Amino acid sequence: xxxxxxxxxxxxxxxxxxxxxxxxxxxxxxxxxxxxxHGMAExxxxxxxxxxxxxxxxxxxxxxxxxxxGETVGESGTKGYFCEQDPATVVVRDxxxxxxxxxxxxxxxxxxxxxxxxxxxxxxxYLCRYGTGIQGAIIVGTATQPGAVIACGKAVAAxxxxxxxxxxxxxILNYLSFLGYNKRTxxxxxxxxxxxxxxxxxxxxxxxKFCGFIFTGNGFETLFELLARLNKxxxxxxxxxxLPVMFASGAEDPVGNYGKGVKAAYQSFLDLxxxxxxxxxxxxxxxxxxxxxxxxxxxKDIYSWILSIL
Numbered sequence: 615x616x617x618x619x620x621x622x623x624x625x626x627x628x629x630x631x632x633x634x635x636x637x638x639x640x641x642x643x644x645x646x647x648x649x650x651x652h653g654m655a656e657x658x659x660x661x662x663x664x665x666x667x668x669x670x671x672x673x674x675x676x677x678x679x680x681x682x683x684g685e686t687v688g689e690s691g692t693k694g695y696f697c698e699q700d701p702a703t704v705v706v707r708d709x710x711x712x713x714x715x716x717x718x719x720x721x722x723x724x725x726x727x728x729x730x731x732x733x734x735x736x737x738x739x740y741l742c743r744y745g746t747g748i749q750g751a752i753i754v755g756t757a758t759q760p761g762a763v764i765a766c767g768k769a770v771a772a773x774x775x776x777x778x779x780x781x782x783x784x785x786i787l788n789y790l791s792f793l794g795y796n797k798r799t800x801x802x803x804x805x806x807x808x809x810x811x812x813x814x815x816x817x818x819x820x821x822x823k824f825c826g827f828i829f830t831g832n833g834f835e836t837l838f839e840l841l842a843r844l845n846k847x848x849x850x851x852x853x854x855x856x857l858p859v860m861f862a863s864g865a866e867d868p869v870g871n872y873g874k875g876v877k878a879a880y881q882s883f884l885d886l887x888x889x890x891x892x893x894x895x896x897x898x899x900x901x902x903x904x905x906x907x908x909x910x911x912x913x914k915d916i917y918s919w920i921l922s923i924l
Contacts, residue, residue: 626707627697633685634678637669646724650677653731657684694829702839728752735840757875774831783828858923864899
């Protein structure tokens with residue numbers, strides 16, 4: 615029996631309350647804690663199937679809705695807007711604040727963090743700052759971007775900030791960011807078909823009021839800054855070399871450039887001397903491997919990897 619619970623904690627923006635959710639296994643002590651860092655324009659409740667499957671195996675799962683997302687933004691906030699001061703740092707520190715809160719309740723229990731898509735960028739930044747405090751990292755649906763592309767995106771976002779439009783949707787950056795993502799989904803009509811082959815998941819995503827919204831200029835500025843920091847070797851050198859890391863992505867994921875960007879990120883870890891790094895690309899899978907038609911295989915692989923490092 616899996617018990618679901620929720621809690622709110624103070625954001626590092628010193629203004630907001632962050633919504634978080636827990637999936638608690640029916641056991642005296644979980645075998646480990648798995649924190650999920652969700653992706654762009656979605657929310658933590660979308661991970662219910664995966665979290666429940668892990669909790670049924672004795673793993674406690676936790677995760678929060680980022681600033682500008684899900685229950686954290688609520689009905690009256692601005693979707694896709696993080697905060698004014700250094701949002702790329704705040705979003706990482708919010709994930710760390712949840713981690714510390716959970717660890718206080720479960721001292722001594724191994725702690726692993728999974729980040730999907732934008733959440734994988736947050737997680738990779740997290741490893742540079744707080745990596746010594748966890749026992750493993752699972753990087754899902756990640757990507758790499760050339761510095762020139764990131765600089766261009768940041769310039770457009772900065773222009774919106776200059777014109778006091780940082781809280782408004784950035785349709786131009788949204789168009790440029792997702793241009794061509796459906797080029798391999800011929801015959802499918804949804805603009806979100808690139809997420810997964812499971813059409814029911816895509817339909818639910820389209821109907822979800824907390825999914826698929828357009829990021830503000832501030833949101834894109836945060837996204838590009840997270841990516842920019844991952845291109846700086848002085849940051850990456852702070853990752854603990856002995857930390858077990860699993861990269862997992864769909865081979866048909868446009869975010870990861872159909873595997874090329876994922877392999878580049880994986881290789882960057884190896885080049886830094888990381889000693890325990892694995893890569894798994896799932897053939898024919900798209901961006902959301904945790905919501906794919908073969909998701910049970912993905913669940914099994916992640917669970918097996920977790921057991922292997924504990």
